[in-house]
């Protein structure tokens with residue numbers, strides 16, 4: 001558990017650092033990669049991961065309760081990586097290197113809150129409010145999936 005806490009904290013610090021560098025324009029991730037640029041792929045992959053893997057986790061943890069420990073590890077670290085990808089993508093837009101983020105900003109704000117509540121829930125921070133962290137984490141996730149879905153449809157010109 002201590003090792004997981006350290007890795008999760010390290011991933012969050014890495015997310016802050018890479019997002020800050022992207023925001024400031026210390027490097028250029030607008031490298032063409034097929035139909036999109038690298039920076040766009042990061043957002044697409046992070047968003048798609050959330051849209052698909054969060055409901056899958058919810059289903060599998062009930063379907064195979066004996067695998068709950070492994071599933072939770074995948075949930076925590078997979079989503080932290082998705083958070084990193086989406087944060088870098090949003091930082092690029094906020095830094096003015098791409099158009100204003102629009103619905104992407106709403107997704108980003110929700111994601112920060114969800115990751116923070118998930119972190120407290122997983123690592124037992126503020127244990128007296130554990131039930132509140134759970135309700136906020138799960139409740140905001142439902143809104144996130146809707147907002148990310150709308151964001152995707154808008155940006156692919158389907159809405």
Ligand code: HEM
Pocket residue numbers: 008050054057058059061072075076079080083111114115118119120121122137138141142144
């Ligand atoms: C944006 C990313 C995330 C989303 C959308 C999300 C969503 C969810 C959802 C929907 C559940 C409830 C599953 C169910 O009961 O059906 C859940 C549970 C949980 N999540 Fe997350 N989560 C995210 C990231 C994280 C992170 C980064 C952590 C920890 C650092 C975390 C820790 C937990 C914990 C401890 C639970 C409760 C364990 C359980 O009973 O399933 N989550 N999450």
